[in-house]
Amino acid sequence: MTELRYLPDADDVTEFEATVTTATEEYIILDGTYFYPEGGGQPPDHGTIEWDGGSATIDDVWKDHGDVRHGVQSLDGDPPTEGTAVTCRIDEQRRRNLSRMHTAQHVVSRVVLDEFDASTAGNQVYAERSRIDFEPASFDDADLDRIEELSNTAIEADYGVTKEERPREQVEENVDEGRALLDMIPDHVDPLRVVAIEEFDMCPCGGTHADSLGELGGIEILDCTSKGENVERIEFTLDNLE
Incomplete structure (x- = not known):
């Protein structure tokens, strides 16, 4: 192993x-x-x-x-x-871009959950461009502007990002409804690796991440498309990708 x-x-x-x-x-x-x-x-x-x-x-x-x-x-x-x-x-540059992108995905997912009560149904991170599917959701241009604005406000606050293992029971009690697909993580996985953005977000996740939101640069929403009934896909990128 x-x-x-x-x-x-x-x-x-x-x-x-x-x-x-x-x-x-x-x-x-x-x-x-x-x-x-x-x-x-x-x-x-x-x-x-x-x-x-x-x-x-x-x-x-x-x-x-x-x-x-x-x-x-x-x-x-x-x-x-x-x-x-x-x-x-x-490949250090590629890893850094993926870590920044994955952390940005957490930021956008948090904002959309808070503002529109829409959960992350799926996501795909790439080194240059990423996407997140939300449901139930139906965003107009003003909504997208709001998501971008609030995401960048969080980045400007430069919240710290911690990655640590926590008991599964504790995570299940503390993670917000709609923020994590815990049912998809086998019951025997305990403890869970958690990515926490201070005062902003907490989610079980095994990916690589930045150490603070200030490392991300600005988020720019590139597109939004319907992927089925009540499912919207947001595509975004980051400033200053290496």
Whole structure:
């Protein structure tokens, strides 16, 4: 089983050492990783894994029965053998953009819940542009302006963001109705990793995030489309993406 070393609050680490447990020409499994495996609406990290006599470019990362497989896009040399020490480097710029975007998704979701009583039905974060589906919702242009304004007001307040594990029972008692899809998290997952924005929001989430809202820059809403009865999709981006 691969140790998820970025949890609960080490999601700023982008270079680390690890040991190979399994390797093929298609993927590499390590004893522990800071690479984020795709999930929760967030794409996987990209980067490289290097060892004495070889290296691999990683363009996909996913979970498989407790292991994290680092998908090999290209391989220089033979795959490393079990027990090989490796140096791993995550694409820092891409990780930072995804962390900022995921945190911005939490901000917009909070604003929409508070102002329009609409829950987040789904989301997909990308490094350049992201989207959130809300229901029940029907937004007009004035509503979108309001969402953008309040989201940027929260960012300007530069609230701190903490990431920590909390007992599931405590999370279930304290998270606001409509803010988290707790039914989709298996009952055996306890404690839950929680992302909390001081005085603003709290939500169980396993993704990578900024350490404060001031890191996000401004949110700009790009589009809003209907995705079915009472479901609206908001697309947004951030200023100063790297």
